Amino acid sequence: MTQTQGGTWQRRFGDSIMRSTAVPRVLLERGQGCEVWDADGKRYLDFLAGIAVNALGHAHPVLVEAVAAQAASLIHVSNYFATAPQLELAERLVRLAGAGERGRVYFGNSGAEANEAAFKLARLNRGDGRRTRVLALQASFHGRTMGALALTGKPALREPFEPLPAGVEHIDTTVEALEAAMDDRVAAVFVEPIKGEAGVIDLPEGFLERARELTTEHGALLVLDEIQTGIGRTGSWFAFQRTGVVPDAITVAKGIAGGVPIGALVTFGDASDLFEAGQHGSTFGGNPLATAAANAVLGEIERAGLVAEAARRGAQLRASIEGMRSPLVAEIRGSGLLLGVGLTRPVAAELAAACLEAGLIVNAPNDSSIRLAPPLIVGDAEIAEFTTLFSTALEGLA
Ligand SMILES: Cc1ncc(COP(=O)(O)O)c(C=O)c1O
Numbered sequence: 001m002t003q004t005q006g007g008t009w010q011r012r013f014g015d016s017i018m019r020s021t022a023v024p025r026v027l028l029e030r031g032q033g034c035e036v037w038d039a040d041g042k043r044y045l046d047f048l049a050g051i052a053v054n055a056l057g058h059a060h061p062v063l064v065e066a067v068a069a070q071a072a073s074l075i076h077v078s079n080y081f082a083t084a085p086q087l088e089l090a091e092r093l094v095r096l097a098g099a100g101e102r103g104r105v106y107f108g109n110s111g112a113e114a115n116e117a118a119f120k121l122a123r124l125n126r127g128d129g130r131r132t133r134v135l136a137l138q139a140s141f142h143g144r145t146m147g148a149l150a151l152t153g154k155p156a157l158r159e160p161f162e163p164l165p166a167g168v169e170h171i172d173t174t175v176e177a178l179e180a181a182m183d184d185r186v187a188a189v190f191v192e193p194i195k196g197e198a199g200v201i202d203l204p205e206g207f208l209e210r211a212r213e214l215t216t217e218h219g220a221l222l223v224l225d226e227i228q229t230g231i232g233r234t235g236s237w238f239a240f241q242r243t244g245v246v247p248d249a250i251t252v253a254k255g256i257a258g259g260v261p262i263g264a265l266v267t268f269g270d271a272s273d274l275f276e277a278g279q280h281g282s283t284f285g286g287n288p289l290a291t292a293a294a295n296a297v298l299g300e301i302e303r304a305g306l307v308a309e310a311a312r313r314g315a316q317l318r319a320s321i322e323g324m325r326s327p328l329v330a331e332i333r334g335s336g337l338l339l340g341v342g343l344t345r346p347v348a349a350e351l352a353a354a355c356l357e358a359g360l361i362v363n364a365p366n367d368s369s370i371r372l373a374p375p376l377i378v379g380d381a382e383i384a385e386f387t388t389l390f391s392t393a394l395e396g397l398a
Pocket residue numbers: 051110111112113115141142143144192196197225226227228253254
């Protein structure tokens with residue numbers, strides 16, 4: 001980034017964009033595949049993909065053509081009308097999630113909105129009126145709107161905005177804590193199969209299975225937030241599918257339309273009957289532009305076998321990091337192409353900055369973790385380049 005460029009656009013950003021967002025270091029201009037270029041023409045290898053969003057990478061022709069064609073035909077109609085792309089996407093999501101004949105979908109425009117819908121679903125699971133408790137996990141992240149924020153297990157994010165919707169309790173991510181907290185007043189348990197924003201933290205062995213048993217026993221909904229883990233990223237369409245667990249609902253967003261804003265709540269079984277007409281909605285939700293984009297992305301993921309690729313490339317990426325034998329790397333977490341590199345020292349911000357300088361985009365969700373979430377189309381050449389750039393950055397800090 002040149003001084004002139006930084007001096008102008010960063011000042012404009014600082015003057016015009018809400019202070020809720022820190023001023024970025026780079027202004028990006030275009031992308032292609034796993035690469036992006038900034039306004040000075042500097043090229044970056046993108047191993048973050050807009051935080052697990054650009055599943056097909058940048059400017060993928062299938063997505064570009066689908067968006068252009070849909071925009072030229074019908075962008076938006078409101079929920080007073082149905083459209084073919086919306087129906088196609090709902091049926092596709094039900095099929096991919098394995099939600100069966102009773103599966104249903106609600107469309108919103110973001111991950112937070114998908115979780116808002118799931119929170120309202122939990123409120124409707126009242127039973128005899130006593131079910132007012134909602135359990136979520138400490139250090140979880142479910143979004144920043146008031147309901148999603150109430151579910152989020154990070155006090156520093158929640159506290160400035162209290163009072164939040166009532167009834168949410170954040171428990172330790174242990175089977176023991178869950179067993180101790182469960183009773184017949186719990187309406188729902190919210191779980192991220194891998195806690196992405198917390199630094200890509202895996203659940204303890206057997207946690208989801210026990211959560212399913214306990215929620216079934218007490219009549220609570222098991223809601224899985226698959227917003228970061230879903231759409232093939234972790235090596236299966238949804239992370240829960242690598243367990244024997246069938247949830248009552250999942251929330252999805254991020255990768256589903258490759259960057260066109262969309263979020264969805266998918267319900268299974270009885271949970272599909274909780275909402276009644278008029279109880280929830282969104283002007284933009286499920287509009288033909290976003291759903292056509294999602295159909296294109298999901299269709300291409302299926303056609304190109306990118307779910308299996310995520311598993312294969314993830315293993316390759318993991319092996320490449322292990323092969324660096326860096327004293328800075330303590331562990332590698334996550335699954336498929338959602339990986340967290342745990343560091344032995346709290347230098348994640350410096351490491352991410354060194355990578356950026358060298359032309360590699362990764363991110364530091366906390367002081368001692370680097371998150372990798374490249375596009376699902378990542379190949380040998382990109383992994384080889386990542387290996388060179390990341391190992392050099394690690395050596396620089398070791
Ligand atoms: C697991 C999870 N849930 C919810 C969200 C919120 O999604 P959005 O930023 O689209 O509102 C995120 C975003 O990072 C997420 O990772």
